[in-house]
Amino acid sequence: MASTDNEHLVRSDDSQHPANVICELCRKFYTLGWVTGTGGGTSIRHENHIFIAPSGVQKELMKPTDMFVLDFSTREYIRKPPTLKPSACMPLFLAAFTRRGAGCCIHTHSQWAVLVTLLVERDIGQAAPFEIELLEQIKGIPKGPKRQGNLGYFDRLQIPIIENVAHEEDLTESLEEAMEIYPDTYAVLVRRHGIYVWGDNVHKAKTQCESLDYIFQLAVEMKKLNLPWTSDGKSGLTDG
Ligand SMILES: CSC[C@@H](O)[C@@H](O)C(=O)COP(=O)(O)O
Ligand SMILES: [Zn+2]
Known part of the structure; x- marks a missing residue:
């Protein structure tokens, strides 16, 4: 069975790597009251990869290694952190990526x-x-x-x-x-x-x-x- 750990997809020293950017944005958004009490979130499409946070976690405390990565063409998760589920916002973020060609979608409360x-x-x-x-x-x-x-x-x-x-x-x-x-x-x-x-x-x-x-x-x-x-x-x- 193929491994879905693929940690290299979310670990990078580059501050602009999507997994790092999502964590940094959510920390900022928390201070604005946008992602309070686990609500809200952010997803980024980079080339053929969609980076997305887990569900039900404190979005301002996430680490890059908490991120899921979805293959945009096959719609399969190629990186799944153990014990976590992807955000319930995923199909809505996907709508922005597929129907509008978006590179990033933000959900706030x-x-x-x-x-x-x-x-x-x-x-x-x-x-x-x-x-x-x-x-x-x-x-x-x-x-x-x-x-x-x-x-x-x-x-x-x-x-x-x-x-x-x-x-x-x-x-x-x-x-x-x-x-x-x-x-x-x-x-x-x-x-x-x-x-x-x-x-x-x-x-x-x-x-x-x-x-x-x-x-x-x-x-x-x-x-x-x-x-x-x-x-x-x-x-x-x-x-x-
Ligand atoms: C306060 S719970 C909020 C959730 O039900 C939902 O509205 C939300 O925005 C986040 O869903 P999540 O699956 O945790 O990423
Ligand atoms: Zn919500």
């Missing part, structure tokens, strides 16, 4: 993301996406995978929202559906849960995730001050 999903549901409607405009930070988000450049200051940012389910992996179908309906999106919010954000590479996924989290925090604060999220005031205003 950010409270700002969760609050925004609740505000949209209460004030706009269950089927509505999150929409906001006229914020400088919107320029941190690309226009779309088939479009050149980033959104402009006068563009409207739209992030779809899907409903949460009992098991993370069962979100895959609705995440894929949201990707179809919103072909330009680089993120999908999950109601009462968090967000999936992907990018062409680690740098882009991280900066897009940061830009979105900044926008969500601002949106929550704007709501408290009864400031509209869009210039036509159709989104974000409470009744009356």
